[in-house]
Amino acid sequence: MSRLRVGLLTNPTAASGTAHRVGRHVAHLLRLAGISVVDVSGPTAHIAHARAVVLRDTLTALVVVGGDGTISLGADVVAGTPVRLGVVPAGSGNDFARALDLPVGAPEESVRRILQAMSRPVVAIDAIEISSALEDGPPSRSLAVGNLSLGFDALVNARANRARRPGSARYTVSVVQELRRFSPIPYWIEVDGGEREEVDASLLTLCNTGVFGGGMRLVPDARVDDGALRLVTLAGLGRADLVRFFPRVYRGTHTDIAGFDVRRVREITVGLRDGRSLRTYADGDPRALLPVTARVLPGAVRILTELRAPAGSACP
Template structure:
């Protein structure tokens, strides 16, 4: 009998109950494999996190069942510990699973992959640490594995979370609705401790995986284990052009669009020049702090029960280094409630 003890954290509300069924199936299959499974699920993310933290030191792995927000919650629990994070993707967007080539809405195949990874060498991936930069009150800290959305992408994410349609369809319709009243936002940005500069941008995204919006490959060569993040911006573009931009992302034909810029960074601080404006950021599909915000890379912070796809591993080919350039200036995710 295996001595492995695995915590199972399921977001029962993800994907209209799909995650609840997937969680029950995953627990059953793990127990058949001889693994001790402790259910850590709760009615809220805070309760589930508290339960997991109480027993974390006794776990070999924490398996999360749900969407990108649930995976981010799992990352916060296991961050910088020997506990490995396993994923049973059963959310709406499933962008992290797409980036890692993990099974989606397939609990048996997911469990097979987890069991295989448990016998393999440890794989560590980077995470995004997000901290509020508001002048009053204690700083709010959270983690993300995929994206931090700070522009039109954040507004779309907020609307998409309220919608009922699945995956990329939900995201596409939200884009159309938000376009009716959107104008570029006036940012002030500091990159890697450098001098702050102004930028008016439609989209502003900090990404680790490069995948967003139910399968859009915003940064096709983004790496999850190279110690860098990609800061993506879209500037100087009209509403009609912005509408045409998103289908091009699905086809991978967006990188040549004028005004689309990607730079590799380790740390950023972003605020709005207009103090009367307010914008809530989103990360891995969930609402986070209001701007201003600071974010930085946490190299190798999460041990993941998965193999990094060869073309997306820093050890097998790094992405080109795009140096910061204040003249050129520095995008979106969709997920479940938590």
């Protein structure tokens, strides 16, 4: 009998319920390989998280089946522990899978790679810790492994989550709809303990993978294992320019556009200068209202895959 015990966390609603079916198939494949599988899934993310935490110390690995939000939920469970994270992409966008070159729509191949990685040296990736910076608000903390959206992309994410269109199409349509009434947002930021800066930006995003929106490669050469995040700002573009900007992001040909800037950061606090209420989004899910503080957690998540160098070796 194998001593390996794996937790299985499936999002029952991801990809219109497809992930639930994929999760049953993954459990069957793991058991065929001699792995002891315990299902920690639940009707809500909160319940699934609690179940996984209770059993975490008994697990060799936690395998998550779902989209980016489910992956970040699993990462939050295992971060800072010896438990390794396996990913079977089964969401609508699957941006984390795209960034790490994981097989999408191929659960057998996903399980094969997870089983192979179990016998190989540990691979660790960075994570983003997000906490509320509101002085009079309730404390909050969450984890992300992809990207933290802080402005226009957060507004688009909120609209896309309400849409019924499948896959990346809903994000593309939401970009067009949100552009109709959008204007640059007045931020203040504090980077790595430095002085407060004022920034008027059309886009402000903190990236670990740099891939979001169903395949947009905002930072094509971002790495998830270098102990740093990428702060992306886009300033000085009007609505017509933004309409032309986003199609180029899918191709990764936008990095030479005037006003597009990428900075390596380890910690940042972001707020608004005009007093409006704006909710941040990370890995497809709503997070804290601005202002927030986000910092990199180097090597926080042990993941069951191999990391491949991105196209282009230079880091911005």
